Amino acid sequence: MATVVLVRHGRSAANVAGILAGRQVGVSLDEVGRAQAVRAGERLAGVRVVEIVSSPLERCRQTAAAIAAAQPERPHRRTDRGINECDYGEWQGRALKTLAKEPLWRTVQDQPSGAAFPGGESLSAMQARAVAAIRRRDALIEAEHGPGAVWVAVSHGDIIKSLLADALGMHLDLFQRLHVDPASVSIVRYTGARPVVLGLNTHAGELAWLTPPQGKKGRPGAHAKAGDAPVGGGAGPGSTSR
Template sequence: MTAKILLIRHATHSDLGSRLSGRSRGGSLSAVGYTQAHAIARYLAEGRLDRIETSPVTRARETAAILSSRTGLPVTVAPALDEIDFGEWEGRAFAELEDDPRWRDWNAARSVATAPDGESMASVQSRALAHIADTAKSTRGTAIAMVTHCDVIRAVVAGVLGLSLDNLLRFSVDPASVTRLEVGTWGAKVCSINEAVPCIS
């Protein structure tokens, strides 16, 4: 019997597109983000959902809290779903990072690059995939929402599909989107990537 894993990227937050927020505890959802989070909560509440997990980061926890308020399910914080540890890059503006050759190397060769004083993409992939496999094994037959981050989801999808981490930027994972997996003792498969949810009031 399989578990259904719904990987949800947190909704839009105040630093999106301008700053590498990383694991900073700031970056609360913007007004657009709250609208998105409520829309995805309504959407997911129409189907089966048995459990909600979230990254420890504020923007993910706020998204998960809205889903919890809609479904009545409690939220469990899962450190394995945390954002990448970007080390000394955390909190820096993207415009500033563009002048750092290490940043360009990071984006060109994710399979071998490591953020300065931070985490490698391979490590992110390993912890996220291990958590998904362990959770699925202990909760077979359930549907679990995991609220996490763009590149964490990309790393998981790449791992399941057997893609190189160097190819992560070839597909999108938008804010408040859903990526679905089925996971069992036989392995895992990707059922959808980057499902968009219309923000209908």
């Protein structure tokens, strides 16, 4: 099973101003956001990343470039519209403090599965296309690089929250319980039995442990192949099953 590292883009000026940027072009990282992207790359420098996939929006491509620059062997980079920002329609470009006065705001907060943005997409449709894109790419990467492969997907807050909700088996109506900060790292491994969430909204710590120990034939050890959860919690990364 491959492992996907979900990275939200670094901070943008729109984030600071409280503007729902959505899919507006020209929204780039600010100085803090660029530094955050570099730090995310430094955390992943000890991991052999085979591919970096990003939303086509500039702030995600900038973050992906910083992560790629920290890799000793530059991984293949591509964009995928499946993990593009939610289409917020008429809400795009407006101030969050103004949007909070809209009747739809409470639906977005309390029953996201019933929320559809005027002139845009619903949160349910957003989740469906993001989950399909990530699972499809994950399967392709595992088929090409093997079950120990690690890849990075750089996307947006609501997209990553919806992916984590799916991996955790949570109804979309609960996804507002999750929080994903700029340039934070969350980690999901899709096994044959179930998705396993290895990290959520992390900000610090090296991630070299994501690269699995190699078996005799250059494949991950037997413990990494099993889809079953270790009863009792297991021995942690780098340990082998007996």
